[in-house]
Amino acid sequence: MTQTELTIGVIGDGFMKPAFFIDALKTRLGARPVSFREMEIGWPLQRQSTKYDKTLPVGEFVGRPEEYYGFIQGLDILVTHLAPIIGDSMDQAPDLKVIAVSRGGPVNVDMAAARARGITVINTPGRNASAVAEFTVASLLAETRNLIRGHNDVANGTWGRSYYHSDHVGPELCELTIGIVGYGDIGTRVARLLQPFGCKIVIYDPFKELTEAEKAAGFEKADLDDLMRRCDVVTLHPRVTPETKGMISRARIEMMKPGGYIVNTTRGQVLDYAALYDALVSGHLRGAALDTFEPEPPPKDWPLLKLHNVTLSPHIAGASRYAAVKCARMIAEDIALILDGQPPLYPCK
Numbered sequence: 410m411t412q413t414e415l416t417i418g419v420i421g422d423g424f425m426k427p428a429f430f431i432d433a434l435k436t437r438l439g440a441r442p443v444s445f446r447e448m449e450i451g452w453p454l455q456r457q458s459t460k461y462d463k464t465l466p467v468g469e470f471v472g473r474p475e476e477y478y479g480f481i482q483g484l485d486i487l488v489t490h491l492a493p494i495i496g497d498s499m500d501q502a503p504d505l506k507v508i509a510v511s512r513g514g515p516v517n518v519d520m521a522a523a524r525a526r527g528i529t530v531i532n533t534p535g536r537n538a539s540a541v542a543e544f545t546v547a548s549l550l551a552e553t554r555n556l557i558r559g560h561n562d563v564a565n566g567t568w569g570r571s572y573y574h575s576d577h578v579g580p581e582l583c584e585l586t587i588g589i590v591g592y593g594d595i596g597t598r599v600a601r602l603l604q605p606f607g608c609k610i611v612i613y614d615p616f617k618e619l620t621e622a623e624k625a626a627g628f629e630k631a632d633l634d635d636l637m638r639r640c641d642v643v644t645l646h647p648r649v650t651p652e653t654k655g656m657i658s659r660a661r662i663e664m665m666k667p668g669g670y671i672v673n674t675t676r677g678q679v680l681d682y683a684a685l686y687d688a689l690v691s692g693h694l695r696g697a698a699l700d701t702f703e704p705e706p707p708p709k710d711w712p713l714l715k716l717h718n719v720t721l722s723p724h725i726a727g728a729s730r731y732a733a734v735k736c737a738r739m740i741a742e743d744i745a746l747i748l749d750g751q752p753p754l755y756p757c758k
Contacts, residue, residue: 414442417744418484420477422452425490425511425733433734433741441748448480452491459493460705467493470517474498481505488740489517496522507531507747509740511733514648515757530757531743535594536736537727542598544726545644545674548698552670552720553579553642580641583607588640590633590657591647591675592617599644600628611636614647637664644672645679659684668695674726677703686713694718700726 417434421427427447434443450456452471461468470493477492481501487494488509496519499505510518510532523530551557555572562569571577585608589596592614600610600623610628612619613636619628633656637643643665647653657671657680665671671694673680682703688694698720699713705724707714714721743753 415485416444417486418446420448420489420492422450429733429737430488433737437741437745466519467517494518511736531753531755532757533736533739537732538594540729540732541595541726545599546602549672552696552698557720585641587642588636590645596646637661642670645675649676649678654678662688670696672698674700677701
């Protein structure tokens with residue numbers, strides 16, 4: 410691209426504020442001539458996202474593609490979090506050269522259409538990895554140590570002492586063998602956060618090998634069935650693929666030790682929730698901490714939501730302010746590299 414003025418459009422929302430991206434881009438691009446166009450859509454308070462739509466080649470988006478056509482016209486670069494971007498969207502801006510998606514995967518962009526038009530797509534892998542890892546450990550502690558149940562008792566005016574009774578007190582993390590399913594950006598951080606607690610760490614990930622430092626720290630790799638049998642806690646962090654959908658099945662839940670726990674802060678599709686419910690009701694599992702569900706939002710009358718031995722949250726593990734700021738900086742850096750004729754750090758294939 411030349412030094413003629415570029416037009417960068419930012420479609421943000423209530424989490425990924427347009428100002429985060431514009432500020433980061435202004436800082437990184439310096440004196441380069443740029444004009445900005447911004448739009449803030451009403452997610453997550455006024456609008457919900459669409460997970461799947463058989464009529465569109467994209468997923469996990471807000472609104473319809475045509476809602477954004479007017480905004481996209483005339484852009485050189487588009488930054489988006491949740492707008493669905495299809496081939497017709499790209500055709501609104503013949504000079505569009507870059508689409509930056511502020512999330513771990515460009516699921517709301519038609520990658521085939523972008524490739525056909527020579528448009529570079531970049532994203533932000535690991536943007537919220539630390540946030541999700543911290544939330545995972547917090548959720549595990551909340552469930553095992555009766556934090557939410559204790560809070561509810563006090564808030565309801567009950568100074569109950571049942572959580573000091575031997576039948577109800579939870580374990581300390583140093584007692585536990587914790588199985589981490591999926592050892593990418595999030596899973597590796599979960600392991601590092603758990604290490605100082607003294608728990609034993611077992612990992613399942615067919616695509617990752619342990620480093621010498623991880624082996625020296627006592628981390629072990631295992632196949633999935635072995636992990637399910639050995640671990641007191643199973644925490645889930647794989648990407649959703651045809652291979653991982655339903656991977657934590659009824660048969661695998663039944664393999665777990667009596668009194669075990671499951672933590673899910675990835676996607677609901679990896680876990681059999683009906684089987685989890687049965688295991689929690691029967692007492693085979695002692696508890697679960699769940700941030701994600703299938704479907705989302707879960708039905709209000711879903712029996713799983715009424716159980717006493719679950720800690721629930723509304724898919725907020727990745728919701729930290731720093732995740733949004735970090736994401737904006739990653740995108741600004743890659744756009745600067747592209748404008749300087751250099752390859753981006755986070756290209757999407």
